[in-house]
Amino acid sequence: MLHIVLLEPEIPQNTGNISRTCAVTGAELHLIGPMGFSIEDRWLKRAGLDYWHLLKVFYYENWEAFRRAHPNVRPWMASSKGAKSYCDVSYGGDVWLLFGKETHGLPEPLLAADYDRAVRIPMREGARCLNLSNAVAVMAYEALRQQGFAGLQERGELTGRAD
Numbered sequence: 001m002l003h004i005v006l007l008e009p010e011i012p013q014n015t016g017n018i019s020r021t022c023a024v025t026g027a028e029l030h031l032i033g034p035m036g037f038s039i040e041d042r043w044l045k046r047a048g049l050d051y052w053h054l055l056k057v058f059y060y061e062n063w064e065a066f067r068r069a070h071p072n073v074r075p076w077m078a079s080s081k082g083a084k085s086y087c088d089v090s091y092g093g094d095v096w097l098l099f100g101k102e103t104h105g106l107p108e109p110l111l112a113a114d115y116d117r118a119v120r121i122p123m124r125e126g127a128r129c130l131n132l133s134n135a136v137a138v139m140a141y142e143a144l145r146q147q148g149f150a151g152l153q154e155r156g157e158l159t160g161r162a163d
Contacts, residue, residue: 001094002027002143004136005075007063008101010036017133023051025140026151032060036101063110070096074117078139079106080129082120089119091143102132 004027009015015031022029060066075096076089100106111118121130121138129135144152 002140003030003073003075003094003096004028004140005030005032005066005096005098006132007032007098007106008034008036009132010102011132012037014102014132018136019055019057020051021133021137021140022057023054025144027140029055029057030060030066031057032063032066034062074114076139077106077111077114077118078121078135079111079118080120080123081105081108081111082118083115084119086119086121086139086142091146095143095147097136097139097143099132099136105129 002025004018004022006015006018006029009018009031015035015037019029021027058069060069073096075098076086076091077098078086079100098106106118119139121135123130130138144150
């Protein structure tokens with residue numbers, strides 16, 4: 001099972017796009033507050049379009065509430081400060097991917113507490129970071145690739161539609 005965990009997301013469109021990624025991959029979405037928007041936000045719903053019925057989402061008031069609910073989880077933490085590339089780790093079994101808020105990323109004390117689980121997406125010198133929804137998609141699909149895309153359709157068929 002793939003779990004996408006967002007710590008204090010701020011931009012509803014990003015969370016909506018991430019929700020869609022979770023829906024099409026079967027990943028569970030965990031949203032940790034405080035969030036910078038209401039879960040009823042129209043931009044959040046619009047970005048997810050008609051995929052909400054495929055999504056399993058969990059809400060937590062704060063980081064402590066998430067830790068109480070999942071005391072034994074050691075997530076892979078996405079950070080530009082990570083010592084190793086997201087491609088250089090093995091994603092086996094239940095995979096938990098943790099992402100920080102758009103403006104600040106994950107708090108340094110959180111990273112320092114389990115730094116061997118901090119991974120980065122390589123990018124150009126001087127570039128700050130990828131958009132959050134893009135970073136989630138990149139890392140989620142690497143984890144799914146390593147697990148053989150279990151449960152996902154790998155090729156499509158022509159239907160005559162112009163989707």
